[in-house]
Amino acid sequence: MTFPVDERSVVELTQALVRLRTVNEPGLGEAPAAELVAATMRGFGWEPEITEVAPGRPNVVAVVEGGQPGPTLMFEGHTDVVTEGDLDRWTVDPYGAEIRDGRLYGRGSADMKSGVAAMIHATRALQLAGPFPGRVLVCALVDEEGLMLGAKQFATTAVAATVGGAIICEPEEGEICTSAKGAVRVRVDLLGAMAHGAMPQHGRNPVAPLGRLLVALAGLQERLQAEHGVHEHLGPVYLTPTVLRAGALDQINVIPARATVAIDARTIPGVDHALLVSSIAALAEEAGAPDGVTAQVTVVDDRPCVEIAPDHPLVVALAGAHEKVAGEPARYGGVPGATDGTILTRDAGIPTVVYGPGGKWIAHQADEFVEVEDIVRCTHIYAEAADRFLRS
Known part of the structure; x- marks a missing residue:
């Protein structure tokens, strides 16, 4: 017809x-x-x-x-x-x-x-x-x-x-x-304490933990890609940091109280989203621990x-x-x-x-x-x- x-x-x-x-x-x-x-x-x-x-x-x-x-x-x-x-x-x-x-x-x-x-x-x-x-x-x-x-x-x-x-x-x-592909959008807030840049001993700077977390996320991506391989049509898993915020550009002399990274995770069948989020949370806590910085993890959206x-x-x-x-x-x-x-x-x-x-x-x-x-x-x-x- x-x-x-x-x-x-x-x-x-x-x-x-x-x-x-x-x-x-x-x-x-x-x-x-x-x-x-x-x-x-x-x-x-x-x-x-x-x-x-x-x-x-x-x-x-x-x-x-x-x-x-x-x-x-x-x-x-x-x-x-x-x-x-x-x-x-x-x-x-x-x-x-x-x-x-x-x-x-x-x-x-x-x-x-x-x-x-x-x-x-x-x-x-x-x-x-x-x-x-x-x-x-x-x-x-x-x-x-x-x-x-x-x-x-x-x-x-x-x-x-x-x-x-x-x-x-x-x-x-x-x-x-x-x-x-699945998508998990995660926001990680690293919480420290504000202080004068000349007196860092009075604050808890979340910027260094943010750097450690970014390195750890790259390692997590490598492990997930090794574990789950490459999907025939969807390719590999990706964990992509997309948004970074810490302090203000016009306050160079201030240690910020908060540093934030947003992560756009793109997954393939077999990846457990709940386990992925808990893994990110554990890495965030680990990254902040040496500086007394704590972490809050928020799932912005979760699509299978x-x-x-x-x-x-x-x-x-x-x-x-x-x-x-x-x-x-x-x-x-x-x-x-x-x-x-x-x-x-x-x-x-x-x-x-x-x-x-x-x-x-x-x-x-x-x-x-x-x-x-x-x-x-x-x-x-x-x-x-x-x-x-x-x-x-």
């Missing part, structure tokens, strides 16, 4: 979404994109449900019935984007959605407003092709680039319990990603690794659709970071696979782009995959 995808409209919707600056920053929000998504859905005769997860941050969920008994498939994408960063690094307007030499440029073009547009128009094409079994949920959620509040809210709903599988429409450069079997009906349907539409064998991979699918699997038990238009490594970069041909191809693949899954 050939599905009547409106190829021009899916590209135009991508452009319209990219032109909306829905950056995940305080004071902004996804409301403009949510309004456009909802209006597009209403134009198809759908009745989207809009739920404000936080002020100015609405989830949009539409249920499209196939008219016959059957399972429920979910398409999911997010409407927030990261900041455009240094404008001097861009050669195009980050929100111009310019098409040049077959590429659509702009912040969020790949990550992931093209995926949102593709899943909407794929579901519309499936609907226009005639009755189909079951139903499709089309979900445009908020805050994926933050704490994934949109996915967490959706996972608590009654409709989430009905989902048999979800395609997460993130950019993966043609790969069917059956696994995603997720995997789906390659013979799961959802993966089989997507692989078959890719092979039919793209005319090439399916390629499999893993997601180097977490997606909303991580939360949907953890909190609602939904099997997820990640596949969508755009390059895997272009996200969050200057001059972000997506190939127009890729948007159209993925839209056709989504429609075909949905039909195959719902009839399986």
